[in-house]
Amino acid sequence: MTTTTTDTPAATTAETVLDARGVTMRFGGLTAVKNVDLTVRSGEIVGLIGPNGAGKTTFFNCLTGLYIPTEGEVRYKDKVLPPKSYKVTDAGVARTFQNIRLFNNMTVLENVLVGRHTRTKVGLWAALLRLPSFGREEAASREKAMELLEFIGLAHKAEHLARNLPYGEQRKLEIARALASDPGLILLDEPTAGMNPQETRATEELIFAIRDQGIAVLVIEHDMRFIFNLCDRVACLVQGEKLIEGTAAEVQGDERVIAAYLGEPFEGAPGAEEVAEVEAAEAHSEAAHDEAAADAEATDSTTSSTDGEDR
């Protein structure tokens, strides 16, 4: 397996924000992610692609404390991330999910405020007794949440219930909620799933704007045009292993990536050896079957001619 890593001059001098090394995740006998290394540097947008079931979401779950990797280590700004999702958020890594997870019966503003809670400092008693410190903190949180809603273009819907937003806006709201925790890195799991081309284009602009605010981005997507337009670097997972990592042009033109998406086996692909073994075994058993059938036919014809002689 060949892995290409191309560094732009800016990327090589930038700080490493995420450093995942040798991440492996097994579920019983299934290895969903196998020995994957991936870095994301400040100022970068990195894409993670791969066919269905390649292990992309499992890898995200390993990065964000939802899963404890069977092997490997994940560091954020040089510190090993704790294996608890709220602590990962606290450390500065936020994420969105493939299936939207909003609080549907809360308003748009309240949803963003929920995302803000990791950054609020007042204690339980101050909140329950509504002490002045709580009031000040709450006002600051609301101001920040409204700024975020301005940023994503939903300030005019702050008091709407989340469930009443159109699908594309719900996805945006998820991003705003993730941003509310003031992350240094945001992980987006299929942010344009189910979007029309205009919404997809707007999401692309939003992600560029997030990057311009100094937040590094790691994004999973199946929309190749979107990913190759957006990303500084792209890594492709196939059957849990990183097949290639490089610039959009390098990954886009790699015939193994094309073959992986078209579902064709290709030389050197992860799992190719197993596929070759199965194919060889099948060919062998077919040949044995043909041989046995030919033998049986020969025996039959000998028997029938003998039978004829007997009569």
Ligand SMILES: Nc1ncnc2c1ncn2[C@@H]1O[C@H](COP(=O)(O)OP(=O)(O)OP(=O)(O)O)[C@@H](O)[C@H]1O
């Ligand atoms: N909790 C789990 N228990 C057992 N197997 C799992 C679990 N989560 C994922 N898997 C398996 O791990 C493999 C990778 O799944 P994963 O969802 O990470 O792939 P993916 O690349 O994100 O796919 P998609 O693009 O379809 O979302 C699949 O075979 C899946 O069935």
